Amino acid sequence: MSEAVLEVRDLRVSFAHPLGLVRAVDGVSFSLAPGERLGLAGESGCGKSTMALAILRMIRPPGRIDGGSVRLDGVELSVLNEEAMRRLRLAGIALVPQGSMNSLNPVMRIGAQIEDALADHGVSLSRTALAERIADLLETVGLRAGVAASYPHQLSGGMKQRACIAIAICLRPRVIIADEPTSALDVVVQRQVMETLARVQRDLGAAVILVGHDMGLMAQFVDRLGIMYAGRLVEVAPVGQMVTVPRHPYTRALISSLPSLEHRGGLQGIPGLAPLLRDLPSGCAFHPRCSLAGERCRIETPALRPMGGNAVAACHLAEPVA
Amino acid sequence: MRGVFSYIGRNRSLLVGTLLLTALALFVGIGTLFVDTENARSLSVPVLQAPSWDYPFGTDRTGRDLLAVMIVGTPLTLRIGFIAGILGVGIGAVLAFTAAFYRGMTDTLIRSIADIGLTVPSLLVLILIAVSIRGSLTVNEMALIVASLAWLNPTRTIRSQVLTLRERGYVELAAMSGMGGPEIIFRELMPNLMPYMAATLVSSVSSAILASIGLEVLGLGPMDAPTLGMTLYWVNFYAAMINGWWWWWVPPIVIIVIVFLGLFFVTIGLDEIANPRLRKSA
Amino acid sequence: MQAVYVIKRFGVFLLIVWVAATLNFFLPKLSGQDPVRTKLLQEAAIGGNVQVGMEQMVKEYDKRFGLDRPLLAQYGSYLYDVGHFDLNYSISSYPRTVKELIAEALPWTVGLLATTTLLSFAIGTLLGALLAWPRAPAWMRYLMPPLWALHAIPFFLFGLILVYVFAFKLQLLPMFGGYSPGASPGLTWDFISDVAAHSILPALSIILVSIGGWALAMRGMMVTTMGEDYVVFAEAKGLRAGTVFMRYCVRNAILPQTTALVLALGQILSGAVLVEVIFGFPGIGALLFHAIQENDQFLIQGIVFTVIAALGLATFLLDIAYPLLDPRISYRRT
Numbered sequence: 001m002s003e004a005v006l007e008v009r010d011l012r013v014s015f016a017h018p019l020g021l022v023r024a025v026d027g028v029s030f031s032l033a034p035g036e037r038l039g040l041a042g043e044s045g046c047g048k049s050t051m052a053l054a055i056l057r058m059i060r061p062p063g064r065i066d067g068g069s070v071r072l073d074g075v076e077l078s079v080l081n082e083e084a085m086r087r088l089r090l091a092g093i094a095l096v097p098q099g100s101m102n103s104l105n106p107v108m109r110i111g112a113q114i115e116d117a118l119a120d121h122g123v124s125l126s127r128t129a130l131a132e133r134i135a136d137l138l139e140t141v142g143l144r145a146g147v148a149a150s151y152p153h154q155l156s157g158g159m160k161q162r163a164c165i166a167i168a169i170c171l172r173p174r175v176i177i178a179d180e181p182t183s184a185l186d187v188v189v190q191r192q193v194m195e196t197l198a199r200v201q202r203d204l205g206a207a208v209i210l211v212g213h214d215m216g217l218m219a220q221f222v223d224r225l226g227i228m229y230a231g232r233l234v235e236v237a238p239v240g241q242m243v244t245v246p247r248h249p250y251t252r253a254l255i256s257s258l259p260s261l262e263h264r265g266g267l268q269g270i271p272g273l274a275p276l277l278r279d280l281p282s283g284c285a286f287h288p289r290c291s292l293a294g295e296r297c298r299i300e301t302p303a304l305r306p307m308g309g310n311a312v313a314a315c316h317l318a319e320p321v322a
Numbered sequence: 323m324r325g326v327f328s329y330i331g332r333n334r335s336l337l338v339g340t341l342l343l344t345a346l347a348l349f350v351g352i353g354t355l356f357v358d359t360e361n362a363r364s365l366s367v368p369v370l371q372a373p374s375w376d377y378p379f380g381t382d383r384t385g386r387d388l389l390a391v392m393i394v395g396t397p398l399t400l401r402i403g404f405i406a407g408i409l410g411v412g413i414g415a416v417l418a419f420t421a422a423f424y425r426g427m428t429d430t431l432i433r434s435i436a437d438i439g440l441t442v443p444s445l446l447v448l449i450l451i452a453v454s455i456r457g458s459l460t461v462n463e464m465a466l467i468v469a470s471l472a473w474l475n476p477t478r479t480i481r482s483q484v485l486t487l488r489e490r491g492y493v494e495l496a497a498m499s500g501m502g503g504p505e506i507i508f509r510e511l512m513p514n515l516m517p518y519m520a521a522t523l524v525s526s527v528s529s530a531i532l533a534s535i536g537l538e539v540l541g542l543g544p545m546d547a548p549t550l551g552m553t554l555y556w557v558n559f560y561a562a563m564i565n566g567w568w569w570w571w572v573p574p575i576v577i578i579v580i581v582f583l584g585l586f587f588v589t590i591g592l593d594e595i596a597n598p599r600l601r602k603s604a
Numbered sequence: 605m606q607a608v609y610v611i612k613r614f615g616v617f618l619l620i621v622w623v624a625a626t627l628n629f630f631l632p633k634l635s636g637q638d639p640v641r642t643k644l645l646q647e648a649a650i651g652g653n654v655q656v657g658m659e660q661m662v663k664e665y666d667k668r669f670g671l672d673r674p675l676l677a678q679y680g681s682y683l684y685d686v687g688h689f690d691l692n693y694s695i696s697s698y699p700r701t702v703k704e705l706i707a708e709a710l711p712w713t714v715g716l717l718a719t720t721t722l723l724s725f726a727i728g729t730l731l732g733a734l735l736a737w738p739r740a741p742a743w744m745r746y747l748m749p750p751l752w753a754l755h756a757i758p759f760f761l762f763g764l765i766l767v768y769v770f771a772f773k774l775q776l777l778p779m780f781g782g783y784s785p786g787a788s789p790g791l792t793w794d795f796i797s798d799v800a801a802h803s804i805l806p807a808l809s810i811i812l813v814s815i816g817g818w819a820l821a822m823r824g825m826m827v828t829t830m831g832e833d834y835v836v837f838a839e840a841k842g843l844r845a846g847t848v849f850m851r852y853c854v855r856n857a858i859l860p861q862t863t864a865l866v867l868a869l870g871q872i873l874s875g876a877v878l879v880e881v882i883f884g885f886p887g888i889g890a891l892l893f894h895a896i897q898e899n900d901q902f903l904i905q906g907i908v909f910t911v912i913a914a915l916g917l918a919t920f921l922l923d924i925a926y927p928l929l930d931p932r933i934s935y936r937r938t
């Protein structure tokens with residue numbers, strides 16, 4: 001496992017809430033090989049964004065990171081001081097946060113928003129070299145160099161998203177985390193943006209964590225898929241394997257609720273309500289909605305177990321397939 | 323009722339504000355029982371007495387017992403504020419609802435009038451009105467003068483709040499279920515607007531009192547009424563501060579400060595109810 | 605785009621000037637009498653050396669605003685005068701004109717207001733921004749309650765307290781006026797420091813009271829802004845805390861704060877009028893007080909008109925400067 005570029009172990013995040021502690025991320029572990037593309041899917045509110053922020057230690061009160069370890073190229077991040085952590089953001093791990101329609105500062109030109117990222121990471125260039133670098137970056141993501149002089153409101157949604165990707169790759173990070181990068185775009189633009197992301201990621205050799213709802217879209221771009229439920233990873237498997245033989249009943253429900261891989265499918269169609277994170281059912285959090293649940297599921301929380309191939313799943317009832 | 327008290331206990335601004343105003347009410351209420359309020363008229367008592375057992379707040383140069391003046395004057399000043407504030411918010415609410423519901427030209431007109439009206443310094447316009455109808459003003463006339471501009475701010479703030487609620491879809495939902503305009507206002511919007519309207523009312527009362535005191539200090543108030551603002555006018559007129567008659571100006575200042583602080587804290591407390599998001603960061 | 609915006613704003617400015625003139629013309633007529641004429645006749649009846657001038661004014665007044673003339677014609681005459689900035693003579697200081705008196709007083713008020721408004725806005729906004737910032741020093745939190753409490757009381761009331769403490773009791777600063785009696789106005793160091801000493805208390809009573817309000821509003825805006833996606837992204841970009849604070853949070857939160865400043869100018873001016881009265885500061889407020897005491901109708905009307913027009917102008921200038929702060933503005937509906 002030493003060749004993993006990013007290794008997350010038992011990451012836990014909770015939010016203080018007047019009615020009880022919200023365990024938004026509850027013991028998540030996974031690792032990412034260099035250049036690998038991992039997809040993360042799950043119902044709204046299951047903790048995907050929170051986990052992404054926690055990897056960069058960007059959880060704000062009332063939330064806190066309760067524990068766990070994140071290693072980038074073998075370096076433990078939880079012990080870094082705040083300044084070292086800051087330098088590592090963008091340079092080591094770049095995060096394009098959710099809501100990218102509003103991720104750009106409305107009163108600054110695009111060029112300036114790339115410039116300040118470079119400046120605060122100690123990149124000092126002459127004016128012309130700087131302009132050239134910015135133009136290069138913009139062209140890499142399929143934008144005209146002139147976009148540097150535009151304000152965000154002058155760009156379309158897809159262009160804004162590309163600008164965000166340009167910022168994300170400006171320091172050639174090892175890992176890019178893209179949180180629902182295309183959820184506000186129409187289907188055609190979605191695909192173009194995803195292709196751009198895939199291309200720059202390949203050229204950079206960076207690993208990618210792609211967060212999203214749309215399993216259909218993701219399945220076409222990632223190597224492995226992770227499924228989150230109520231703050232936990234319940235299954236991680238290579239895409240082909242996950243689609244053909246899903247092990248966890250929740251994954252099965254997700255996949256069967258997709259109309260077809262070509263269409264945007266919501267996550268509707270799973271019976272029952274998403275659980276309240278501050279008041280989780282005992283045992284396997286999915287058991288109240290699971291048609292197979294037995295006595296053991298109500299009592300004992302299942303851990304991730306190898307399921308054959310490269311798959312892992314957290315279900316008492318799943319059997320490893322050789 | 324228990325719920326109300328325990329809520330006020332947690333909402334500290336509301337608690338402090340309510341306590342300050344209650345203290346003032348007690349002062350006036352108890353004072354009326356034990357002090358001869360006739361002594362708030364000129365020439366009732368010896369002039370310029372420092373505080374003593376007989377005259378705990380002292381007396382002024384025109385021969386008024388300042389304790390009596392405060393007991394009579396405080397409610398008068400509050401009355402001006404409340405009449406003007408209630409009229410202002412009432413008119414403002416009607417205009418705001420009209421604007422938010424009919425939209426289009428009506429809205430543009432009402433919004434422009436309010437916006438331009440707010441650019442104009444209200445005190446100057448009030449001065450112009452007061453100077454024009456100079457003569458012996460009564461306290462109620464004073465309240466009406468102040469009310470003539472008191473609707474501008476409520477119109478603006480309530481309108482934008484109604485529009486926010488509108489965007490949240492309350493109105494569309496209600497309209498779909500077949501409710502008419504006025505019904506929507508009362509059944510759907512009012513309950514959501516209540517805390518907000520209350521906060522607007524309290525801050526309007528506060529602005530109205532400020533405006534009335536301003537006019538009075540300039541000598542445009544009800545000359546023979548012992549309101550707090552008129553007391554300050556006489557303080558200034560007779561240069562009480564330079565003459566060292568501290569007991570003349572300390573009580574009105576303290577009471578005015580209590581009034582404004584009380585209303586301010588109540589407004590903040592009500593805002594907290596209207597915008598729960600502010601609660602945590604307080 | 606820009607031109608349309610500027611023209612629109614200028615239209616609003618003209619509208620405000622027109623409103624000011626119209627109020628000036630019609631409000632005095634509300635009482636059903638003609639208070640101006642009454643006052644002029646009173647003055648003329650007192651006699652003395654101004655009698656001829658007064659009688660002349662009455663004649664002139666009757667010719668243009670006499671009750672025999674149709675209201676609309678009177679209104680036209682008034683608008684014509686005001687349009688030429690002809691504000692007539694001062695009744696109480698005849699033969700001086702209203703325009704002269706205002707021109708003398710205006711610099712004092714503009715100086716006082718510009719300094720105090722800018723200072724309190726800058727300090728209050730910065731304090732408010734820091735208060736919302738988790739890394740701000742803790743002592744700041746203790747600074748705020750007193751400032752908020754101050755914010756709730758009127759300028760002039762706090763001014764009274766300052767006068768008592770610093771001028772009357774401690775005798776540190778002058779109590780009254782804009783400069784010492786007998787000082788010879790001019791651009792000399794002595795005179796300037798004398799004016800400065802006289803301005804400290806009036807200025808402080810405006811600044812200290814205003815800071816809390818700006819801080820309170822800015823803190824609210826900052827809390828909202830800090831939740832915005834672009835601030836999360838700025839942090840994810842690994843920007844220095846200072847960069848995130850200034851260029852992302854403050855830079856955006858200041859936009860509604862500036863709009864609030866424009867809207868508050870009228871209120872601030874109303875408050876400053878009373879401060880000038882309390883301190884005998886020789887600006888527009890004190891002149892207005894004098895005019896009210898003397899029932900000098902022309903002077904009152906002239907001041908009301910000038911001040912509203914000046915504020916309209918200030919609003920116009922701030923409005924056209926605003927797109928420099930917010931690049932979106934000329935594209936949005938204005």
Ligand SMILES: Nc1ncnc2c1ncn2[C@@H]1O[C@H](COP(=O)(O)OP(=O)(O)OP(=O)(O)O)[C@@H](O)[C@H]1O
Nearest residue numbers: 015022024043044045046047048049050051098277
């Ligand atoms: N600032 C916060 N305060 C309190 N609770 C929070 C906060 N942020 C997130 N949470 C809680 O953490 C849980 C996970 O939220 P998160 O945003 O990570 O979900 P998500 O999987 O990204 O959802 P979506 O698909 O809608 O983006 C939510 O259920 C929410 O209740």
Ligand SMILES: [Mg+2]
Nearest residue numbers: 048049050098
């Ligand atoms: Mg999310």
